[in-house]
Amino acid sequence: MTSSIATYIALPGTTAEAMEHWHEVLGGELEVIRYGDMDLQGMPFAPDPQSVAHATLTLPGGVISGGDAMDDGNDYPLTGTAYSLLYTAEGPEEARTLFQKFLDAGGTVGMPLEQAPWGGWYGTVFDRFGVMWAFSADSAEED
Structure with missing residues (x-):
């Protein structure tokens, strides 16, 4: 392996x-x-x-x-950036679709999915479990 x-x-x-x-x-x-x-x-x-x-x-x-998690008495807050995942999409359309699916299922916007200063697309959504999903995509599809 x-x-x-x-x-x-x-x-x-x-x-x-x-x-x-x-x-x-x-x-x-x-x-x-x-x-x-x-x-x-x-x-x-x-x-x-x-x-x-x-x-x-x-x-x-x-x-x-x-x-x-085993109940060890620790308080680990989920909503925040400690638990976060970055999903690099094939393009802005895929990023928008997945972003919206998380919102439709009870998520909340952390940062709107928009064209970023570096030219690509970026935004964050917190899913209904409090985990932050960051979405990134190159701007090649839409300039």
Whole structure:
């Protein structure tokens, strides 16, 4: 197996719903493994069998992985830029389409998708889970 790197996001019990939503918007192949699907003998703790141990959304341009965060008493705010993903679209039209899909599904605009000072297109949307999606596209399609 060759080395690789993927985004990994630990969500507070919403990983399955978030991954299914991202799969619906972006396509790709989704695999979700719950703790109840595994042999947990010997584990030092007993997680909820419905919690997501590991999920992977494989897209043509990359991989998003994640799991449900263990309740460790930490408060990790999602809405912000700590959890953010950059999607480089093939062009402004694809970026607009995906941006709008996130908005239609309960997201909010962080920065409108507009032509940027560097000539390309850029904007951000926070999905309904609080994760920031930045969209970028070259301006070759529309000048």
